[in-house]
Amino acid sequence: MDTFVFNPYRRESPGWNDPVFAPFGNEDIRAFHSLLPGYRPTPLISLPALAPSLGVGEILVKDESCRFDLAAFKVLGASYAIYHFLRGRLAAHEDMAGFVRDLLAGKYPGRFVFCTATDGNHGRAVAWTARRFHQRAVIFMPQGTVAARIRNIEAEGAEVHIVDGSYDDTVRHAAEEASHNGWQVIADTGYGGYLSIPGYIMAGYLTLFDEMEGPIHQPDIPGVDLVFIQSGVGSLAAAAVWYYVHRYGMSRPTLISVEPTAAACLHDSIALGGGRMTAARGNAETIMAGLNCGTPSLAAWPMIRDGLDLFLAITDDWAVKAMRRYYHPSGEDSRIISGESGSAGLAGFMALMAGDALAEARRRLGIGGDTRVLLLNTEGATDPAHFQKVVGG
Numbered sequence: 059m060d061t062f063v064f065n066p067y068r069r070e071s072p073g074w075n076d077p078v079f080a081p082f083g084n085e086d087i088r089a090f091h092s093l094l095p096g097y098r099p100t101p102l103i104s105l106p107a108l109a110p111s112l113g114v115g116e117i118l119v120k121d122e123s124c125r126f127d128l129a130a131f132k133v134l135g136a137s138y139a140i141y142h143f144l145r146g147r148l149a150a151h152e153d154m155a156g157f158v159r160d161l162l163a164g165k166y167p168g169r170f171v172f173c174t175a176t177d178g179n180h181g182r183a184v185a186w187t188a189r190r191f192h193q194r195a196v197i198f199m200p201q202g203t204v205a206a207r208i209r210n211i212e213a214e215g216a217e218v219h220i221v222d223g224s225y226d227d228t229v230r231h232a233a234e235e236a237s238h239n240g241w242q243v244i245a246d247t248g249y250g251g252y253l254s255i256p257g258y259i260m261a262g263y264l265t266l267f268d269e270m271e272g273p274i275h276q277p278d279i280p281g282v283d284l285v286f287i288q289s290g291v292g293s294l295a296a297a298a299v300w301y302y303v304h305r306y307g308m309s310r311p312t313l314i315s316v317e318p319t320a321a322a323c324l325h326d327s328i329a330l331g332g333g334r335m336t337a338a339r340g341n342a343e344t345i346m347a348g349l350n351c352g353t354p355s356l357a358a359w360p361m362i363r364d365g366l367d368l369f370l371a372i373t374d375d376w377a378v379k380a381m382r383r384y385y386h387p388s389g390e391d392s393r394i395i396s397g398e399s400g401s402a403g404l405a406g407f408m409a410l411m412a413g414d415a416l417a418e419a420r421r422r423l424g425i426g427g428d429t430r431v432l433l434l435n436t437e438g439a440t441d442p443a444h445f446q447k448v449v450g451g
């Protein structure tokens with residue numbers, strides 16, 4: 059079932075002064091990404107034919123399926139966190155560009171083993187970064203992970219282990235193995251005693267929003283009214299909140315989180331947890347693998363609670379419809395390759411505009427012919443077999 063909850067805990071002008079948020083204040087984030095081989099901003103695509111068919115004035119899609127050769131946005135976070143970890147350990151005194159050049163040239167080979175739990179995209183990002191910086195990676199994946207995602211991580215030279223359990227079990231298992239073996243955990247979710255690296259990961263995601271400065275985001279005007287952010291543990295949503303709150307304050311666009319109903323930990327925490335983080339109530343069965351997370355990130359939660367406007371929880375059939383809509387565009391619209399989690403933003407928007415269950419939310423938002431919508435296509439076809447089945451069928 060599709061459900062929604064407006065955020066009663068939202069604040070007009072939230073402030074996050076805790077040192078845990080310090081990474082967000084760094085000005086070197088996009089400069090760091092520009093030093094990585096193959097960096098270029100991902101495209102921002104307008105879909106002029108789709109917009110009127112969904113009753114809005116404009117739809118823009120930030121297409122992360124072209125992020126490096128990785129088909130997902132996640133490397134923005136993993137690379138920035140690993141860079142900061144290595145800098146702290148190896149060369150705090152060196153300037154950023156010199157240090158990154160040294161890392162890429164293999165000046166510090168094999169010093170660290172980076173370890174994480176993943177359903178695919180984040181693990182691939184950790185493995186990709188470890189390889190480029192000449193370090194090792196050990197990646198844990200939950201049982202049931204599709205073979206293509208495992209192969210993509212192994213292709214980056216990482217060691218992959220499958221854990222008999224859910225994503226949350228895998229996170230715990232990776233932490234235990236890392237502490238036992240002296241490996242460094244690079245997790246994209248924060249928990250008690252582990253907040254700094256997820257903070258850098260969230261900060262790394264800011265580049266995605268920063269790249270839209272000029273094309274749409276003007277100094278005083280965000281240029282869009284609604285931003286849909288698909289959420290797993292909420293790190294990406296928190297980065298969006300941080301970016302828009304700091305950049306536009308009270309003139310920020312409406313920020314909408316989209317999750318699968320089966321794993322809607324942000325939605326459920328707001329709707330059922332009284333604004334405190336709670337475990338998702340769903341059965342964790344969803345095709346949106348990257349969003350299949352049972353518990354929000356502790357590092358992201360304050361920003362999510364204070365900054366998001368609306369939480370949508372949608373069923374998988376919307377993701378299927380959205381993947382097809384992106385792949386078989388109408389009129390002159392460009393084709394976009396979007397995987398199950400990548401398409402969730404459009405899926406949430408379609409559910410909001412067409413589904414009976416979300417009609418009240420649609421009405422309250424006052425969406426109309428002038429509304430400008432920003433969607434994030436956070437991944438391409440990361441499960442090619444399922445992708446073909448969906449878009450070909």
Ligand SMILES: Cc1ncc(COP(=O)(O)O)c(C=O)c1O
Nearest residue numbers: 289290291292293294348436437
């Ligand atoms: C493709 C994709 N989109 C969105 C997300 C959600 O990000 P977060 O877990 O930070 O909420 C993920 C997480 O892995 C993902 O893989």
